Amino acid sequence: MARSIIVVGAGPAGLAAAMQAEGQGARVTLVDEGQRPGGQIYRQGPPALGREDIAGAAELRRKHKLLEAFERARVRIDYRPNTSAFALFGPRDIHVASGDQTQVLSADGVILASGVREVAVPFPGWTTPGVMYAGGAQSLIKSQRTLPGRNVVVAGCGPLPIVVAAQILRAGGKIAAFAPLHSLTAGVGNLTGLWHGRGVVLEGLRYLATVMKSGVARLTGFVPIRARGIDRLESVVLARLDAAGAVEKGSEREIACDALVINYGFAANSELAALAGARMRHEELIGGWLPEVDDFGRTSVEGVFVAGDMAGLRGALVAETEGCLVGAAAAASPEIFAKRSFEQSWHKELTHRRRLCEFQKVVRAMLDRPRALWAIADDDTMICRCENVNLGHLRFAFSAGHLAPNTIKRSTRAAMGWCGGRTCLPMIAALAELHAKASPFAMMTPRPLARPVPLSALANQTKG
Amino acid sequence: MTNRTADILIVGAGAFGLSCAWWMAKRRDGSRILVVDEGEFAGGASGRNGAGFRMQWGLELNIRLCQESIKFFESAARELDYPPGIALKQDGYLVLAHSEKALKTLEAAVRTQHRFGVPSEVLDAKECIKLVPPLGRERLRGGSFCALDGSASPFLWLDALLRACRRQGVDVVYGIRARSIEPVETRYRVQLDDGPVDVAKILICTDWAAPELLAPLGIDVRTEPLPKEILVTSPAPPAVKPILVSLEHKIAVNQVDRGSVIFTVSRARSGTTTRSTGDFLSFAAPKIVDLVPGLAHVPVLRAWGGVSSVTPDMQPIIGETEREGLFVAVSSYRGFMTSPAVGRIMAAMVLDGDTNDPIASALHPRRFAAGEMIIEPLLNQE
Ligand SMILES: Cc1cc2nc3c(=O)[nH]c(=O)nc-3n(C[C@@H](O)[C@@H](O)[C@H](O)COP(=O)(O)OP(=O)(O)OC[C@H]3O[C@@H](n4cnc5c(N)ncnc54)[C@H](O)[C@@H]3O)c2cc1C
Numbered sequence: 046m047a048r049s050i051i052v053v054g055a056g057p058a059g060l061a062a063a064m065q066a067e068g069q070g071a072r073v074t075l076v077d078e079g080q081r082p083g084g085q086i087y088r089q090g091p092p093a094l095g096r097e098d099i100a101g102a103a104e105l106r107r108k109h110k111l112l113e114a115f116e117r118a119r120v121r122i123d124y125r126p127n128t129s130a131f132a133l134f135g136p137r138d139i140h141v142a143s144g145d146q147t148q149v150l151s152a153d154g155v156i157l158a159s160g161v162r163e164v165a166v167p168f169p170g171w172t173t174p175g176v177m178y179a180g181g182a183q184s185l186i187k188s189q190r191t192l193p194g195r196n197v198v199v200a201g202c203g204p205l206p207i208v209v210a211a212q213i214l215r216a217g218g219k220i221a222a223f224a225p226l227h228s229l230t231a232g233v234g235n236l237t238g239l240w241h242g243r244g245v246v247l248e249g250l251r252y253l254a255t256v257m258k259s260g261v262a263r264l265t266g267f268v269p270i271r272a273r274g275i276d277r278l279e280s281v282v283l284a285r286l287d288a289a290g291a292v293e294k295g296s297e298r299e300i301a302c303d304a305l306v307i308n309y310g311f312a313a314n315s316e317l318a319a320l321a322g323a324r325m326r327h328e329e330l331i332g333g334w335l336p337e338v339d340d341f342g343r344t345s346v347e348g349v350f351v352a353g354d355m356a357g358l359r360g361a362l363v364a365e366t367e368g369c370l371v372g373a374a375a376a377a378s379p380e381i382f383a384k385r386s387f388e389q390s391w392h393k394e395l396t397h398r399r400r401l402c403e404f405q406k407v408v409r410a411m412l413d414r415p416r417a418l419w420a421i422a423d424d425d426t427m428i429c430r431c432e433n434v435n436l437g438h439l440r441f442a443f444s445a446g447h448l449a450p451n452t453i454k455r456s457t458r459a460a461m462g463w464c465g466g467r468t469c470l471p472m473i474a475a476l477a478e479l480h481a482k483a484s485p486f487a488m489m490t491p492r493p494l495a496r497p498v499p500l501s502a503l504a505n506q507t508k509g
Numbered sequence: 510m511t512n513r514t515a516d517i518l519i520v521g522a523g524a525f526g527l528s529c530a531w532w533m534a535k536r537r538d539g540s541r542i543l544v545v546d547e548g549e550f551a552g553g554a555s556g557r558n559g560a561g562f563r564m565q566w567g568l569e570l571n572i573r574l575c576q577e578s579i580k581f582f583e584s585a586a587r588e589l590d591y592p593p594g595i596a597l598k599q600d601g602y603l604v605l606a607h608s609e610k611a612l613k614t615l616e617a618a619v620r621t622q623h624r625f626g627v628p629s630e631v632l633d634a635k636e637c638i639k640l641v642p643p644l645g646r647e648r649l650r651g652g653s654f655c656a657l658d659g660s661a662s663p664f665l666w667l668d669a670l671l672r673a674c675r676r677q678g679v680d681v682v683y684g685i686r687a688r689s690i691e692p693v694e695t696r697y698r699v700q701l702d703d704g705p706v707d708v709a710k711i712l713i714c715t716d717w718a719a720p721e722l723l724a725p726l727g728i729d730v731r732t733e734p735l736p737k738e739i740l741v742t743s744p745a746p747p748a749v750k751p752i753l754v755s756l757e758h759k760i761a762v763n764q765v766d767r768g769s770v771i772f773t774v775s776r777a778r779s780g781t782t783t784r785s786t787g788d789f790l791s792f793a794a795p796k797i798v799d800l801v802p803g804l805a806h807v808p809v810l811r812a813w814g815g816v817s818s819v820t821p822d823m824q825p826i827i828g829e830t831e832r833e834g835l836f837v838a839v840s841s842y843r844g845f846m847t848s849p850a851v852g853r854i855m856a857a858m859v860l861d862g863d864t865n866d867p868i869a870s871a872l873h874p875r876r877f878a879a880g881e882m883i884i885e886p887l888l889n890q891e
């Protein structure tokens with residue numbers, strides 16, 4: 046009988062995995078909470094808006110190639126948009142919700158390809174309307190064709206601030222200041238890495254050229270230390286920090302703007318893997334808590350696989366290649382998978398991925414988040430928005446020795462709200478380390494639900 | 510190896526252990542008190558419960574235990590010098606009956622309650638629904654209500670106790686397990702994870718795990734683990750002022766100040782895992798929607814598990830064991846709401862040898878061997 050595979054996430058990793066598994070004869074179900082396939086990077090706006098045009102040409106080519114291939118395969122795949130996976134206890138116990146309905150699915154294998162989200166770094170005023178993260182700005186541009194603001198400050202580290210700044214400019218927006226934390230040549234020493242990523246590097250250079258040519262004010266090494274405005278952002282104070290996180294005297298610049306777009310790197314959406322009991326490891330700069338995986342995305346839990354950025358930031362190119370490898374492994378029967386010929390038949394892709402990963406080292410160097418960043422927040426700075434917990438509350442908890450995520454959660458309620466800690470946990474980890482020397486940071490006990498689901502939908506469970 | 514010294518060792522830093530420690534330390538009689546817990550802060554049932562307290566019981570014993578405790582909760586912020594307070598909410602408890610038989614039981618209990626000054630009353634189905642509009646009408650017969658019952662945050666309660674204990678010099682350490690107890694002359698040597706400690710007296714507050722330490726000494730403490738699961742919703746507009754308990758559904762509903770609604774849903778299970786299970790959500794949601802259809806639209810945020818203890822008569826076990834200086838306090842569920850009074854009683858027992866307290870003498874550990882069972886008519890429900 047054909048193997049059954051469930052894929053969570055329709056980004057490049059999930060799409061590639063679903064198509065590969067289907068191509069090998071598996072019965073494939075693909076769930077994604079988004080309206081249309083594509084995931085984070087290949088996000089599609091509503092069909093009425095037509096194709097986007099602000100991404101680089103090569104990226105758009107890859108996007109359309111993948112999405113068109115998926116259109117062709119779609120008739121043979123049980124693709125379910127607007128469907129979220131909210132609990133996972135193994136491949137035979139997968140809980141999904143759509144609208145006012147839930148289902149418990151069972152399969153031979155489940156492939157988690159739920160990607161990454163952005164990491165927030167708290168500073169006074171960071172919750173002011175108008176302050177947003179790069180993904181928010183990108184989805185405004187890509188899926189709504191609107192600009193984040195009329196006059197935008199872009200800041201942060203890694204390649205994404207460059208990309209968003211260029212995309213804002215290409216969409217006709219105005220940039221008040223561009224503040225990359227690291228010199229734009231960080232990571233350039235790694236020539237092998239650059240060579241392996243040459244395709245992406247060229248794209249990156251084009252984005253960079255767009256930003257440079259526009260003549261926007263560039264403030265390298267500056268970070269936002271305060272956002273001003275009550276109902277609406279009015280200005281941002283940028284400054285340089287010393288190693289201890291103190292503001293360098295006289296470096297403050299206040300810049301009028303109506304939007305601040307930031308990216309400080311990424312955290313993996315790994316909750317479902319943790320809930321399923323997969324062995325996890327912590328690597329801060331590529332996503333925080335990550336499932337341990339082998340070359341074929343196998344986790345420590347039988348039948349639970351992971352592909353793409355969720356196993357640690359890899360970029361869209363690796364995500365797609367890896368999706369194929371993981372889809373192939375999940376769809377193969379254990380006997381076929383165990384044969385040496387299986388690995389040999391994927392030799393090319395394995396090598397390709399290894400090379401692309403070399404390039405990820407370049408990106409990692411650009412993503413370095415100095416500890417000093419976490420010292421900007423003061424006691425009144427909000428940390429957990431859902432439960433209204435500020436740094437003062439956290440420090441009160443630290444003072445009684447509550448330094449692990451479970452105990453910080455219990456003593457402050459941080460991470461107990463709507464988002465389940467997806468926003469505040471990485472911040473809390475860094476703040477506990479900075480203020481209370483709590484290291485290494487333990488993992489919070491994973492709990493369902495990965496997404497809020499109405500009681501009525503839980504009660505309205507159809508047979509899967 | 511750490512060199513620890515103490516006169517009194519309390520094993521377990523849950524609501525029982527910390528409350529006992531605080532009441533003992535309050536005496537300032539010079540005893541050095543050490544509390545060890547193998548887990549994290551609030552890692553036991555005390556950090557995983559439904560947070561409800563009530564004086565609506567059917568036995569004098571339970572009524573008094575909870576009346577005293579609730580009085581203490583009311584003044585806890587001041588008594589424990591804890592300015593944030595413990596999120597006290599006293600909007601009452603509504604115990605629901607969905608059959609004539611259950612209603613009769615409630616009526617009898619309310620008569621008993623009145624004898625001890627509990628301001629409870631019996632409501633008919635209409636009055637119940639007026640009080641809690643989202644309630645389902647089907648089969649609902651009525652309920653009993655007491656406005657002094659309510660809830661508090663177990664986390665804040667434990668944090669307040671912990672800080673107050675430490676201020677009074679109690680040494681509270683987490684991440685350290687008590688592995689074994691060995692009597693040495695008139696004292697005890699306890700093997701802790703980081704070395705032995707010699708103490709004069711020991712109080713076991715490890716709840717369902719108490720037999721692990723006591724059975725090797727030949728002490729028979731009849732308690733078993735009772736695993737439960739529980740879920741919480743996102744904040745919703747105020748709809749359920751009193752805490753609800755449905756005898757038939759075996760559900761307790763607590764909408765706390767933030768608006769989140771906590772549902773404790775019981776089902777027959779055994780074991781000691783606190784892990785969440787997939788079938789719990791499938792099991793609990795239809796029952797909840799049947800009980801309070803008006804809350805069906807509210808999103809569930811999180812589910813978790815906790816393990817408490819249950820004894821043969823579902824009443825706590827508190828007292829000195831057959832070995833002098835070795836004491837035990839097992840909650841038999843409901844240990845959040847009884848922890849203030851149990852702390853006071855145990856402090857008197859451990860420090861003064863006072864076993865005359867009527868509650869303490871009724872709940873002594875050897876009652877089962879003697880064939881005594883205490884029957885609480887309102888138990889076996891939430
Ligand atoms: C804001 C942002 C910008 C980025 N920009 C770039 C870039 O320019 N270049 C680059 O190489 N990489 C970029 N990345 C990294 C990364 O997103 C890509 O490498 C790529 O999209 C990873 O593909 P993926 O398939 O692993 O995950 P994704 O593309 O993120 O896809 C994950 C999918 O899973 C779905 N999902 C998640 N959780 C659930 C759930 N519980 N139930 C159902 N569905 C779920 C999501 O809806 C999403 O469609 C960016 C990341 C972010 C967050």
Ligand SMILES: Cc1cc2nc3c(=O)[nH]c(=O)nc-3n(C[C@H](O)[C@H](O)[C@H](O)COP(=O)(O)OP(=O)(O)OC[C@H]3O[C@@H](n4cnc5c(N)ncnc54)[C@H](O)[C@@H]3O)c2cc1C
Nearest residue numbers: 521523524525547553554555559561687815843844845846
């Ligand atoms: C889902 C659920 C809902 C509940 N709802 C309510 C409610 O609404 N109202 C109410 O009053 N009660 C309720 N209860 C019951 C209540 O939570 C418990 O009765 C109470 O918390 C018990 O407190 P404790 O201090 O005895 O035990 P615990 O809080 O479990 O503490 C025992 C401690 O001992 C430690 N320990 C165990 N063995 C060792 C060892 N060998 N060495 C060192 N440390 C050790 C453990 O780590 C643990 O921290 C509920 C329980 C559950 C599970």
